[in-house]
Amino acid sequence: MLRNAIGMGDAHTGIGDVTRRLRIRRAYTDKPSWHWKETRFQRMELGLGMRMNPHVVIVGESGSGKSNACKIMVREMASKGARVAILDPHNEYLGIAESIGAEVYDAAYNGINIFELDGVSEKERANELTNMFKRIFRLGEVQGYELYRCIMFTYTRMGNLGRVPNIHDLLYTMNIFKKHAGTAETRILDGLSRRLSLIDTGAFSRSTEMERVMSGNSIFLLSGLHTNESQSVYIEGFLRKVYSRMLSSERKEGERLYIVIDEAEKLGQKSVAGRIAAEGRKYGIGIVAMAQRAKSVESEIRTNASLFISFYQREPEELNYLANLIAGGNELNRFAEVKKAIRSLGRGSAVVMDSAERNPFIARFDKSVGEKACISYEIIKLSRHGRPLAEIREEIGKTGLRRIEVDRKLDEMVKNDTISRYDVECWSRYDGPWYISMRRNSAEHDVCVEVIRRHLEHIGIKCSVYNSSYGPDLIAVSDGKRIAVEYETGMKRIESTQEMITKRGVLYAHVLVIVNNGKVDEYSSIKGATIISISGFLNESSAQNLIQGDATALRP
Numbered sequence: 053m054l055r056n057a058i059g060m061g062d063a064h065t066g067i068g069d070v071t072r073r074l075r076i077r078r079a080y081t082d083k084p085s086w087h088w089k090e091t092r093f094q095r096m097e098l099g100l101g102m103r104m105n106p107h108v109v110i111v112g113e114s115g116s117g118k119s120n121a122c123k124i125m126v127r128e129m130a131s132k133g134a135r136v137a138i139l140d141p142h143n144e145y146l147g148i149a150e151s152i153g154a155e156v157y158d159a160a161y162n163g164i165n166i167f168e169l170d171g172v173s174e175k176e177r178a179n180e181l182t183n184m185f186k187r188i189f190r191l192g193e194v195q196g197y198e199l200y201r202c203i204m205f206t207y208t209r210m211g212n213l214g215r216v217p218n219i220h221d222l223l224y225t226m227n228i229f230k231k232h233a234g235t236a237e238t239r240i241l242d243g244l245s246r247r248l249s250l251i252d253t254g255a256f257s258r259s260t261e262m263e264r265v266m267s268g269n270s271i272f273l274l275s276g277l278h279t280n281e282s283q284s285v286y287i288e289g290f291l292r293k294v295y296s297r298m299l300s301s302e303r304k305e306g307e308r309l310y311i312v313i314d315e316a317e318k319l320g321q322k323s324v325a326g327r328i329a330a331e332g333r334k335y336g337i338g339i340v341a342m343a344q345r346a347k348s349v350e351s352e353i354r355t356n357a358s359l360f361i362s363f364y365q366r367e368p369e370e371l372n373y374l375a376n377l378i379a380g381g382n383e384l385n386r387f388a389e390v391k392k393a394i395r396s397l398g399r400g401s402a403v404v405m406d407s408a409e410r411n412p413f414i415a416r417f418d419k420s421v422g423e424k425a426c427i428s429y430e431i432i433k434l435s436r437h438g439r440p441l442a443e444i445r446e447e448i449g450k451t452g453l454r455r456i457e458v459d460r461k462l463d464e465m466v467k468n469d470t471i472s473r474y475d476v477e478c479w480s481r482y483d484g485p486w487y488i489s490m491r492r493n494s495a496e497h498d499v500c501v502e503v504i505r506r507h508l509e510h511i512g513i514k515c516s517v518y519n520s521s522y523g524p525d526l527i528a529v530s531d532g533k534r535i536a537v538e539y540e541t542g543m544k545r546i547e548s549t550q551e552m553i554t555k556r557g558v559l560y561a562h563v564l565v566i567v568n569n570g571k572v573d574e575y576s577s578i579k580g581a582t583i584i585s586i587s588g589f590l591n592e593s594s595a596q597n598l599i600q601g602d603a604t605a606l607r608p
Contacts, residue, residue: 066095066096066097066098066418067095067096067097067098067121067124067125067128067417067418068095068096068121068124068415068416068417068418069094069095069096069415069416069418070091070094070095070096070413070414070415071090071091071401071414071415071416072088072089072090072091072393072413072414073088073089073091073411073412073413073414074086074087074088074089074386074389074390074411074412074413075087075088075089075411076384083384084384085384085385086384086385086386086389087389088389088393088414091413096404096413096415096417098125098128098129098132104333104358104407105329105333105338105356105357105358105407106308106310106332106333106336106337106338106339106358107329107332107338107339107340107341107353107356107357107358107359108125108338108339108340108341108357108358108359108360108361109341109342109343109346109349109353109354109357109359109360109361110122110340110341110342110343110361110363110402111342111343111344111345111346111349111360111361111362111363111365111374112344112362112363112364112365112402113344113363113364113365113366113367114344115399116363116364116365116397116399116400116402117363117399117400117401117402117417118342118363119144119145119314119342120400120417120419120420121361121363121400121402121417122312122314122340122342123145123147123148123420123423124417124418124420125340126138126145126148126152126310126312126340127148127151127152127420129310130151130152130153130269134308134309134310135266135267135268135269135308135309135310136152136154136269136270136309136310136311136312137265137266137269137270137271137272137294137309137310137311137312138154138270138271138272138312138314139272139274139287139290139311139312139313139314140271140272140273140274140275140312140314141274141275141283141314141315141318142275142314143273143275143429144314145271145312145314146271146273146425146426146429147420147423147424147425147426148420148423149271149426149428149429150424150426150427151422151423152269153268153269154268154269154270154271155264155265155268155269155270155271155428155468155470156270156271156273156426156428156429156432156470157260157265157270157271157272157273157470158273158276158429158432158489158490159272159273159274159276159277159283159286160253160276160277160490161276161432161489161490161491162260162272162470163256163257163258163259163260164256164259164260164286164289164290164293165216165218165256165257165258165259165289166181166184166219166256166285166288166289166292167181167206167207167216167217167218167219167221167222168216168259168293169216170292170293170296170297171296171299171300172296174204174207174211175204177207178200178203178204178207179200180292181203182196182199182200182203183196183322184285184288184323185199185247185248185285186199187320187321187322187323188281188284188285188288188320189247189248189281191244191247194240195240195243195244198229198237198240198241198244199244201229202222202225202226202229202241202244203222205225205228205229206221206222206224206225209221209225218256218257218258219248219251219252219256219257220252220257222248223245223248223249223252226241226244226245226248227245229241230242247281250279250281250282251279251281251282251285253277253282256285256286256289259293260469261469262293262294262297263297264468266294266297266309272286272290273429274286274287280318283315283318284318284319284320287313287318287319288319288323288324291311291319291323291324291325291328292324294311294328294337295324295327295328298328298331298332298335298337299331299335301335308336308337308338309336309337309338310337310338310339310340311328311337311338311339311340312340312342313325313339313340313341313342314342315342315343316341316342316343316348316349316350316353317343317344317345317348317349319350320348320350321350321351322350323350325339325341325350325352325353326350326351326352326353327352329350329352329353329355329356329357330352330356333356339353341353341357345367345370346362346370346373346374346377347370347373354377358406358407358408359404359405359406359407360377360378360404360405361402361403361404361405362374362378362394362402362403362404362405363397363401363402364394364395364397364398364399365394365395366395371391371394371395372391374390374391374394375387375388375390375391375394377405378390378394378403378405378412379391379412390403390412393414397414400416400417400419401414401415401416401417402414402415402417425451427448427451427453427458427461428461428465428470430447430448430451431444431448431461431462431465431471431487431489432470432471432489433489434447434448435471435487435488435489436488436489436490437488437490437498437502437517438486438487438488438498438499438501438502438503439486439487439488440476440482440484440485440486441459441462441484441485441486441487442484444458444462444487445458445459448461462487466487470489471487471488471489472487472488472489472491472495473485473486473487473495474486474488474495474496474499474500476499476500476503477569478503478569478586478587478590479587479590479591480507480587480590480591481590482503482506482507482590486499486502486503488502492519492520493519494541494543496541496568497525497539497541498519500539500541500566500568500586501517501519501525501526501539502517503586503590504525504526504537504539504566504586504589505517505526507589507590508526508528508537513528513529513530514528514529514530515527515528515529515537516529524536524537524538524556524560524563525537525538525539526538527560528564533561533562534559534560534561535560535561535562535563535564536556536559536560536562536563536564537563537564537566538552538553538556538563538564538565538566538581539565539566539567539586540565540566540567540568540571540575541568541571542567542568542570542571542574546574546575546577546578549565549575549578550578550579553565553578553579553580553581554580556581557580557581562581562582563580563581563582564581564582564584565578565581565582565583565584566584566585566586566589567583567584567585567586568585568586569585569586569587572584572585
């Protein structure tokens with residue numbers, strides 16, 4: 053990845069200044085020893101494709117300058133024509149998204165279905181998933197065996213239904229197993245269910261189109277996954293998809309994709325990242341791994357990294373490990389000099405071990421400047437639960453972007469499937485294009501749920517949105533009574549809707565079913581609920597009549 057480009061050059065090129073180099077001091081009277089020699093007018097430059105391996109490891113304590121250095125390197129990579137995919141746990145790289153032309157993906161919406169086979173057999177994938185869950189959730193052998201059985205049964209059950217399973221299907225399988233299990237097995241299954249329920253989100257139900265991701269620059273925001281386990285599973289799932297496509301592709305000379313993994317310690321040891329590090333060079337794939345501790349990084353990445361960058365470190369055991377790794381021994385006090393240098397580094401400076409250089413050097417990285425708000429992410433945030441075009445134009449317009457540019461950006465994001473669009477046509481105040489970034493179901497369903505929520509509040513009715521398989525789309529509350537409110541697109545079987553309404557009727561004072569305009573007649577046979585079209589519900593007079601009619605509990 054990095055060529056031997058340390059030397060004299062234009063002050064405006066490169067990614068940092070080389071300030072000191074480790075040199076051997078020879079004297080007539082004293083014993084030769086290693087020492088740091090100051091240098092001037094030398095720049096650390098980034099050249100692509102010139103090393104034995106393209107992988108980079110960046111380590112150091114929090115606040116020492118790791119992220120800044122990585123941003124500088126990513127910008128340089130992108131400017132030289134390389135592609136980058138950044139896995140970002142804390143949204144730190146949003147500021148450079150526009151400058152590198154990166155698509156921004158919210159991991160909570162742009163998911164990774166870890167159960168997709170990607171060219172391997174069901175048994176192979178089940179074994180891989182079991183080992184991954186054992187490592188991330190620290191499961192024992194008995195738990196691992198029970199989990200493998202559940203995964204295999206889930207593949208069989210979903211295969212009979214003609215679709216790929218997801219994590220929700222696996223949890224359902226565990227509930228089936230518990231009905232026929234003994235006391236000991238039930239405890240094991242309960243423990244597994246509690247752990248795996250942490251990742252039972254939309255992020256693991258449907259997959260982002262990886263071909264598009266690997267053909268351009270991208271930033272995956274992981275902050276929407278609120279646990280370390282969820283983020284670890286997502287990163288592992290992403291890397292597995294990269295690995296499977298890597299093996300099925302041919303190497304294209306001169307092209308390179310770099311996967312930036314911030315907080316690489318989340319993966320632990322024996323992850324798929326190690327296989328990519330060992331084999332990725334042949335396919336033009338490199339890994340840039342960042343972590344606070346070097347020993348927490350997958351050993352295969354450390355072994356195959358041609359560039360090792362260490363920022364400030366003070367923890368004694370880690371400090372000794374880093375100094376020994378970078379110094380490569382203690383002949384003539386080399387280890388002691390490197391250790392002293394790492395311990396005394398200032399913010400933004402690092403000791404660098406470069407495979408193209410015989411000896412380590414100290415570099416002070418440039419400061420990442422020119423970062424600005426990412427319009428794509430701002431739109432994603434605004435439209436999480438559905439927003440009309442007028443509101444998005446108004447909010448994004450505050451950043452200085454013109455209306456025509458906002459519309460162009462929205463069209464681009466819809467085309468790339470980063471967000472979804474649905475046109476509301478109900479002869480009401482809510483008509484027009486709506487955009488949603490975090491769909492749980494279809495764009496129509498989730499946008500209409502948001503429209504219903506707004507309208508209930510407009511007419512003075514308190515409500516909460518649930519929109520999940522465990523509860524109604526909305527729960528309206530009035531006079532101390534709870535009313536289940538459902539929106540139906542008409543895609544579900546009437547029998548399934550009737551069964552759902554019967555269950556809701558046991559728990560709620562009333563059930564109100566709001567239906568797509570063209571599907572109302574199909575729901576006329578439904579019992580136990582008030583049925584109304586979306587247009588009828590949103591009409592002011594109709595809504596008031598409805599409140600005063602059968603659904604009296606809705607009256608504010």
